Amino acid sequence: MTKKNPISFHLSVEDFMPASDSEKQELVQMRPSVGFFRDAMIRLFKNKVAMVSLVFIILIMIFSFVIPNYYPYTYNQQIRGSEYLAPMQFSDQELARREAGEKVFPHILGTDNLGRDYAVRVMVGSRISLLVGLIASGIILIIGSVFGSVAGFFGGWVDLIMMRIVDIIYTIPDILLIVLISFSISDPLAALSKLPGFQWIQIVGANLISIFLVFALLYWVGMARIVRGQVLTLKQSEYVTAAKALGASNARIIRKHLLTNCIGTLIVTTTLQIPSSIFTESFLSFLGLGVAIPLPSLGSLASDAINGLNTYPYLLLAPAILISLIILSFNLFGDGLRDAFDPKMKS
Amino acid sequence: MNDNLVDIRNARLSFFTPAGEVKALNDVSLFVREGEVLGIVGESGSGKSVTAYSLMGLTAHPGRLIGGDLHFNGHHINIMTERELRKMRGNEVSIIFQDPMTSLNPVYTIGNQITEVILLHTDKTKKEAYERARELLQLVGINEPERRLKQYPHELSGGMRQRVMIAIALACEPKLLIADEPTTALDVTIQAQILELMMDLKKKLGMAIILITHDLGVVAGTCDRIAVMYAGKVVECGSTDEIFYSPSHEYTKGLLQSVPNIYEKERKKLVPIEGAPVDMLNPPAGCPFAPRCHSCMKICLKQMPGYTNLSDTHYSACWLLDKAKFEKEGEARNG
Amino acid sequence: MLKYILKRVVLAALTIFLVATITFLLMNLVPGGPFVAEKSISEQAQQALNEKYGLDQPLIVQYKNYMKNILKGDFGLSLKQRGRTVTDIITSKFPVSARLGGLSVLTALLIGIPLGSVAALNRGKWIDSVIIVIATCGIAVPSFVLCTVGMYTFGVNLGWLPTFGLTTPLHYVLPIFSLSFYPTAYIARLMRSSMLDVIGQDYMRTARSKGLSQFISLFKHALRNAIMPVVTYVGPLLAYTLTGSFIVEKIFVIPGLGKEFISSISNRDYTLIMGTTIFLATLIILMNMLVDIVYKLVDPRIKLK
Numbered sequence: 005m006t007k008k009n010p011i012s013f014h015l016s017v018e019d020f021m022p023a024s025d026s027e028k029q030e031l032v033q034m035r036p037s038v039g040f041f042r043d044a045m046i047r048l049f050k051n052k053v054a055m056v057s058l059v060f061i062i063l064i065m066i067f068s069f070v071i072p073n074y075y076p077y078t079y080n081q082q083i084r085g086s087e088y089l090a091p092m093q094f095s096d097q098e099l100a101r102r103e104a105g106e107k108v109f110p111h112i113l114g115t116d117n118l119g120r121d122y123a124v125r126v127m128v129g130s131r132i133s134l135l136v137g138l139i140a141s142g143i144i145l146i147i148g149s150v151f152g153s154v155a156g157f158f159g160g161w162v163d164l165i166m167m168r169i170v171d172i173i174y175t176i177p178d179i180l181l182i183v184l185i186s187f188s189i190s191d192p193l194a195a196l197s198k199l200p201g202f203q204w205i206q207i208v209g210a211n212l213i214s215i216f217l218v219f220a221l222l223y224w225v226g227m228a229r230i231v232r233g234q235v236l237t238l239k240q241s242e243y244v245t246a247a248k249a250l251g252a253s254n255a256r257i258i259r260k261h262l263l264t265n266c267i268g269t270l271i272v273t274t275t276l277q278i279p280s281s282i283f284t285e286s287f288l289s290f291l292g293l294g295v296a297i298p299l300p301s302l303g304s305l306a307s308d309a310i311n312g313l314n315t316y317p318y319l320l321l322a323p324a325i326l327i328s329l330i331i332l333s334f335n336l337f338g339d340g341l342r343d344a345f346d347p348k349m350k351s
Numbered sequence: 352m353n354d355n356l357v358d359i360r361n362a363r364l365s366f367f368t369p370a371g372e373v374k375a376l377n378d379v380s381l382f383v384r385e386g387e388v389l390g391i392v393g394e395s396g397s398g399k400s401v402t403a404y405s406l407m408g409l410t411a412h413p414g415r416l417i418g419g420d421l422h423f424n425g426h427h428i429n430i431m432t433e434r435e436l437r438k439m440r441g442n443e444v445s446i447i448f449q450d451p452m453t454s455l456n457p458v459y460t461i462g463n464q465i466t467e468v469i470l471l472h473t474d475k476t477k478k479e480a481y482e483r484a485r486e487l488l489q490l491v492g493i494n495e496p497e498r499r500l501k502q503y504p505h506e507l508s509g510g511m512r513q514r515v516m517i518a519i520a521l522a523c524e525p526k527l528l529i530a531d532e533p534t535t536a537l538d539v540t541i542q543a544q545i546l547e548l549m550m551d552l553k554k555k556l557g558m559a560i561i562l563i564t565h566d567l568g569v570v571a572g573t574c575d576r577i578a579v580m581y582a583g584k585v586v587e588c589g590s591t592d593e594i595f596y597s598p599s600h601e602y603t604k605g606l607l608q609s610v611p612n613i614y615e616k617e618r619k620k621l622v623p624i625e626g627a628p629v630d631m632l633n634p635p636a637g638c639p640f641a642p643r644c645h646s647c648m649k650i651c652l653k654q655m656p657g658y659t660n661l662s663d664t665h666y667s668a669c670w671l672l673d674k675a676k677f678e679k680e681g682e683a684r685n686g
Numbered sequence: 687m688l689k690y691i692l693k694r695v696v697l698a699a700l701t702i703f704l705v706a707t708i709t710f711l712l713m714n715l716v717p718g719g720p721f722v723a724e725k726s727i728s729e730q731a732q733q734a735l736n737e738k739y740g741l742d743q744p745l746i747v748q749y750k751n752y753m754k755n756i757l758k759g760d761f762g763l764s765l766k767q768r769g770r771t772v773t774d775i776i777t778s779k780f781p782v783s784a785r786l787g788g789l790s791v792l793t794a795l796l797i798g799i800p801l802g803s804v805a806a807l808n809r810g811k812w813i814d815s816v817i818i819v820i821a822t823c824g825i826a827v828p829s830f831v832l833c834t835v836g837m838y839t840f841g842v843n844l845g846w847l848p849t850f851g852l853t854t855p856l857h858y859v860l861p862i863f864s865l866s867f868y869p870t871a872y873i874a875r876l877m878r879s880s881m882l883d884v885i886g887q888d889y890m891r892t893a894r895s896k897g898l899s900q901f902i903s904l905f906k907h908a909l910r911n912a913i914m915p916v917v918t919y920v921g922p923l924l925a926y927t928l929t930g931s932f933i934v935e936k937i938f939v940i941p942g943l944g945k946e947f948i949s950s951i952s953n954r955d956y957t958l959i960m961g962t963t964i965f966l967a968t969l970i971i972l973m974n975m976l977v978d979i980v981y982k983l984v985d986p987r988i989k990l991k
Contacts, residue, residue: 019650023641168697175701177970179929180963181708187951187959188712283828290830290933291948303830310834310937317838324831332826409894440897453888458910458985467906468896519896 044268047344054340057333064330068131076109077121079128080298088316089115113322117312126322129300130330133282136212136301137334140219140281145274147220148227149266153258155228156235167232170225178222182284185221186214186293209295215285223281230273234266268345276338279331286327302327355422356527356559357383357406362419364398364405371632375401375414377583383527388553388560390570390591392606393580396628399563402580403529406561407444408436424526442472445520449532451512455504461488462500465519472523487518490555492548510541514548521552528553529561534569546573567610571595576664579603582629582639589665599659599667602640638670646671691979698975705967709960710752714745761961766953772961775946780965782852783935783942787927790862794869794923799916801870802877803909809882817874824871829930833864833937850939861934868930869923876915884912917981921974928966 048054072079085095091114098108113122155166190210197205205213238244238261247257288294289303302323309320364376376398383389391399404410406421408428421428424443431439448454455464465484469475475483481500488496491514504512513533520528530549534542550573553560562574570577571591578588579602587600598604608622626643629635635642641651651670659672743751755762761772805817837860841849848857884890885908893903931944939945943962950958 019648019653021649023647023649023652171697172701172704175698175971175974176705177925177929177967179925179932180967180970181705183932183947183951184709184712184959184963188715192715279826286828287830287933290828291936292952303828306830306834313834313838314842320834320838324835328823328827328831331828332823335822335826407895409891437897437899440895442897446895448888448892450888454892456889456893456907456911459907467898471897516892519892 044344048340051340051343054337054344057337057340060329060333061337064130064326064333065134068127068134072124072127072131075121075124075127077111077124079120079125079300081120083115083119083121085119087115087117087119088312089119091318095119114316114318116308116319122319122322125300125305126302126326129302129305129323130326132212132295132299132301133285133303133327133330136215136285137278137282140216140223140285141274141277143216143220144224144227144277144281145270148224149231149270151224152228152231153235153266156232157239157254157258159236159239163232170228173222173225174229176222178218179284179287181222182215182218182288183291183293185218186211186288189214189217209299211288211293212295215288215294219281219284223277227273227277230269231266234269238265272338272342272345275334275341279334279338282327282331282334302330355382356385356387356424357381357561358420358422359402359406360420360422362402362405362421363417364401364410364414365417366414368413373632374634375583376405377634379419379580379583379585381578381585381588383559383561385526386553386557386559387576388550388562388574390562390564390574390577391580392564392567392570392577394565394628396582397580398583399580400531403446403531403561403563406529407440407446408433409440409446438472441468441520441525442523443525444527444529445523445525446529446531447513447516447520447533450536451509451516452536454516455512457504460501460503461507461515465500465515465522468519468522483522484518487522488515490521490552491515491518493518509537510544513537513541513545517545517548517552521556521558524556525558527559527561529563531563532565533562535564535566542569549573567606579606582634584639584668586640586669587665587667589662589667593662593665597661597665599661599665599672600640600669601644601646601671603667605643638668648674687982690982694975694978698971701971702964702968705971706753706756706964707749709963710749713956713960714748756964761964762957764955764958766950766955766958772957775958776943776961776965779941779943779946782940783928783931783944786852786858786861786865786934786940786942787924787931789858790865790927791869791920791923793862793866794873795916795920797866798870798873799877799913802874803881803904803912805874805878806881806885806912807904817878821871821874821878824867825875827867829864829868830933830937832867833860833934836860836864837937852938852940852942861938861940864937865927865930865934869926873916873919873923876919877912880915881908881912884908887911914981914985917977917984921970921977924973924977925970928970 077083083095085097089095089111091112092110093114094102094108094110102108111121111123113126116122116125151166151170155163155170193205193210193213196202197210244257244261247261252260285294285301286303286306289301290307292304292307294304295301305323306320306327309316309323313320359379359381362376362379363374366373366375379398379402381389381391381402391402393399401410401414405416406423406428408431410416416429423439426435426439428436455461462481462484465487466477466480469480469483470477473480484500485496488499493499493511493514499507499511499515504515507515517533528549533549534545537545546569549560549562552558562570564570574591576588576590577594578585579594579600580586581602587594587598587603594603595607598607602624605622605624609624611621624643629639629642635652637650637652637654638644638656641647644651648670656668656670656673658666658668659676660666661672759773761776764770764772764775767775801817801821805814805821808814837849840847840860847860848854849860851857852861890903890907893907898906928944931940931942932948933944934940935942935945936948943966946958947962947966949955950962
């Protein structure tokens with residue numbers, strides 16, 4: 005090895021004095037440690053796509069839950085003589101009223117075949133679609149996580165039986181059964197709604213209830229599998245053994261240790277469940293098995309628009325674009341959450 | 352310049368990550384003679400594997416060689432095209448990896464994976480290649496080679512798979528075998544078998560070996576020379592005896608003190624090296640080991656020490672060696 | 687392996703039985719039976735009809751007969767299409783749906799797999815971003831939106847493609863496009879992440895250290911491993927195309943089983959609904975079972991266990 009001459013002229017005895025600990029420490033750079041949850045949030049806020057999606061979701065929420073309440077038209081208000089108006093067009097009567105000096109709010113998206121303002125219908129439609137997505141995901145979250153954590157926690161043949169049930173439900177073609185269930189229970193539900201105490205069914209609509217029922221019956225299995233997998237791995241961790249050794253009850257261990265540690269997975273899976281529920285609702289509404297008339301949903305609006313597609317294509321455009329954007333933004337936000345909570349899963 | 356099989360001079364290699372430039376190799380120089388066993392020792396992230404991979408032109412993205420020269424068997428690696436490198440890999444130089452469990456493709460048979468490399472680098476027919484694969488399995492001490500060739504990796508034990516990896520590596524009788532922690536993932540008893548097998552084969556086939564490990568016990572009985580790496584630098588290099596009996600770098604000394612020795616008469620306490628390796632994103636200006644060094648001096652924090660030759664084969668980069676020299680010179684001047 | 691196949695077969699049989707039972711019970715949940723809607727028939731005539739279709743017997747007897755007949759492949763007579771058996775309708779309509787579905791599955795696989803691989807191999811480059819954007823949008827657009835937008839643009843507006851029926855090859859373009867868009871996007875995403883995973887595996891490093899070219903190490907070593915998750919998706923994919931054909935067949939007026947199913951719901955043709963549901967469910971369950979078994983056979987890691 006060729007040797008450089010390391011001893012140059014500017015070296016002094018001072019340089020060979022021992023260095024103090026503090027001097028040594030200056031060289032060691034430690035990065036500040038951050039908690040798991042905060043770390044995930046920081047990563048999430050840095051993700052531009054996810055943030056744009058979140059802003060969009062909030063905007064949609066405002067448009068569908070707040071604005072219709074202050075809107076000059078309601079979703080089921082039929083204006084005679086205003087059928088099939090093009091966007092921003094006024095009917096003859098409305099023009100006459102305008103000339104009389106009255107202020108008439110324009111139909112931003114036109115009106116439909118019954119003279120209903122389309123903009124407010126689209127807004128209420130997205131409200132229904134969002135509600136279905138959120139409530140269905142909530143139902144799935146509760147049933148799935150409870151079922152999954154119980155199966156995973158107790159293990160043994162409890163787990164075996166519970167997971168066989170999941171297997172069977174998993175292999176049932178869901179769409180077929182949804183169609184069948186919503187078809188067959190709509191009549192009994194309608195009968196039930198006439199009884200005292202059950203009037204609320206009429207307001208919500210029998211079809212909507214059957215959609216929730218189907219979600220509650222079939223769609224939780226994916227969630228249950230994920231939670232069970234998580235619980236099985238967490239179960240073997242030392243702190244659960246420690247909690248057991250200290251005499252904690254099973255319920256407390258599930259609630260306190262297992263579920264809190266699954267929380268990231270639960271949030272991500274639930275968020276990604278929302279668009280898929282909206283998807284299914286729109287599919288059913290499109291087939292005429294969704295919400296009850298005159299309540300609109302984005303699926304039923306699109307379905308209605310098809311009949312007049314050649315003459316009034318703009319009626320299809322608004323719900324079609326909106327539903328795609330809602331599903332897209334929930335998907336992207338969910339992806340962002342997943343990346344934030346589990347950087348390893350990032351693809 | 353000389354006829355060493357491997358000659359690495361002042362290699363600098365960096366990984367350009369989103370967080371910044373990670374200097375994985377920081378002025379590394381090494382050589383290996385034909386038929387020699389060189390051990391490279393160091394902790395994870397010290398750059399031992401990166402050194403070996405760069406020799407095969409296998410630097411993974413986003414790593415890039417940014418300086419120095421690499422010579423192997425008359426090739427100048429820096430200027431070779433991918434096509435030329437491919438002809439060399441698996442043929443003149445082969446590598447075996449740490450984890451035999453994941454290094455073999457799970458969906459192909461052992462036979463398929465051995466003959467693949469033979470068919471690639473030789474003119475042998477399929478039948479001849481298969482025959483050669485059988486020989487190779489026998490060579491690496493696998494019984495019933497005929498049956499094993501038809502099996503899938505998951506049907507073999509870890510030690511068996513590492514033998515298969517060795518068979519693949521030796522299929523074209525390379526001049527150099529790089530063994531990247533070949534025994535780390537194996538049971539202790541299997542470790543010894545695999546090491547013995549490698550040394551056996553070295554004697555039979557006469558290739559040189561670069562043995563990369565963090566385990567001093569592995570290099571002790573097998574290597575001719577040892578290079579100790581720390582934070583992308585070779586801090587000390589010498590013959591095995593020199594490193595074990597007269598270590599001169601504080602890091603090497605620390606390593607040796609942290610290994611139990613059953614031949615020691617009196618019971619000595621094991622001394623761990625305190626602290627953690629430096630952040631390779633912002634390496635310090637001075638000696639990278641300084642923050643963990645018990646004999647750290649002010650100069651160590653400011654400036655990188657140069658190499659001091661201790662014998663024809665032994666050199667080390669530590670300011671303490673320079674200090675001794677400095678004092679000697681001072682005495683001579685004064686007295 | 688034999689044990690696994692046996693387990694899957696038993697599970698499939700159990701599921702089919704369950705679906706048949708659920709279908710039967712749900713259909714009986716509808717109050718008044720199938721002939722209520724037809725106000726014109728007298729009570730006498732209704733009773734005669736009920737008797738003819740065996741609807742006057744106790745539920746358990748009906749159930750037994752129904753199950754017995756199903757085993758024979760007999761789903762009874764259609765209530766609305768007089769004189770035709772349900773089995774007859776299914777066998778005449780299903781080939782149309784099967785052809786459409788099969789072609790869509792093929793399209794999704796043939797486009798999705800290369801797309802995902804190309805994206806993974808060019809990770810971070812512009813082509814990767816383009817494919818990610820397409821794939822992300824692809825799983826966000828419901829098929830009825832695609833159908834109608836495609837029909838309006840290429841059929842009505844531009845007049846390039848026929849918008850209904852299934853008589854010439856050109857007729858297939860829009861339905862297949864609408865039906866395969868979502869699975870193509872899904873497969874591309876699946877393939878991309880699985881390919882990225884495989885590229886990072888140690889055996890890919892081994893392949894390169896052997897001196898194999900990029901091309902061979904990808905085609906021989908990466909593809910076969912990366913494609914495994916896609917194989918598991920083929921089962922759900924088949925189910926998706928079969929049920930997705932409801933909408934596509936409805937919009938494009940294709941005389942397949944999907945359209946028949948939808949109209950049987952609006953016509954309240956009970957026997958046809960039951961027959962179609964059980965037929966499609968059985969098909970999907972059996973396909974899923976087959977795919978799972980084939981997957982285990984293809985993957986040597988599980989072969990001998």
